[in-house]
Amino acid sequence: MLETHGLTASYGQFKALFGIDITVAPGECVAIIGANGAGKTTLLRSISGVLRNAPDMVLHKGTPIGALAADAVLQRGIAMVPEGRKLFPSLSVEENLLIGGQVRRGDGRWTLETVYALFPILKERRLSPATALSGGQQQMVAIGRALMSNPELLLCDEISLGLAPVVIRDIYAALPRIRETGAAMVIVEQDITRALAVADRVYCLMEGRVTLTGATTSITREAVHAAYFGDAA
Template sequence: MSLLSTHGLTAHYGDFQALFGVDIRVEPGEAVAIIGANGAGKTTLMRSIAGVLRSAPGEVVFRGREIGALDAAAVMGAGLAMVPEGRRLFPSLSVEENLQIGCYGRKAPGPWSLDAIYDLFPILGERRHAPGTALSGGQQQMVAIGRALISNPDLLLCDEISLGLAPVVIRDIYAAVPRIREAGASLVVVEQDIGQALKVADRVYCMMEGRVTLEGTPDTLSREAIHDAYFGVSA
């Protein structure tokens, strides 16, 4: 049984349809990357899985349970957590207080605690009492990842975690991915950076205009196939 699967998933913003019958799956222990240009539907897919956007119950299945109609709090309680695009820290709270917000959705005891987060990202321990918004963009992203991890999810959804960050900061953040996986979490990573996505993922889905246009493993997908799926034109 797949850890997560979507079945003909659709999503709308009012009268505008953003997803058209999307089918993806994530196996236990797997890292899956979702790539595509701006407007491809990647963030909408993450929001639909996380319960921010509601769908029909059977369109999202997690551990064999239909969760498509659940709200975000119930989805988090089931064992999923999302690192949203733009980090979305609470400006009135310190780094440590922002991290502790994730504890309220904790599914069960697990490997991630405040001390474990500070071990993963030592700079956050050093700045635990600073306002969350006083940190650099990369450090704020670490807080957002830590806030999601501290709920001890079975599946971590990461939406554009490298967006707007310097290459050296992106390297440091992605260096944490192996430890996250070793602790038992599967991942779905949304990325515009194709090279970064191929480095971190066991499998890749490419999206364009709300549809999946390509699926495969990094070692079987050619540059030409990815180019065509990403842009919808021949190389």
């Protein structure tokens, strides 16, 4: 479904990614782990079109999309849940969700009612200003907004960051239900244990480079630790 080939990315003179190669198969969940500054968010921004690259550095179903703008990438079925949620503060919960549905792919599963079924608290708070909700509820809105476009690939950037453990549990409990729709997922996460628990495969980044990749069932904790912190093998 998705491939990157020698993906590089920079912010001005600062180079953040150095030749990243990853793949995501249809329906697969891939975790991207690494310390702060490893390049995880930059990778998702490059895939989603927030950062533009050479066209053939990112392929979607074999089609080069690396130079496409974010709205064109969204129209192809790749939606992102950004770090920090980025909700519209002047709009209600329901209005934020409806904005996510402005670019819809066909008659997919995700509607207001199915998002509310996934996160029932949002229906109760649908008329409230989105930013008046708790941090966890705001994260649910951000996920729901992305789902409203009926994506076939959902990019999630640090969806547990700053949330209480009980809230993180509830959000992660919803991920299998999202995957049941056939959507693939890429999850950026600093919590290694949680990432390995939900993903099929994992990539570890350090200083803009892939230091480890493999199936989560076969990678040892020692290998992850070495890749994460740069310990000598």
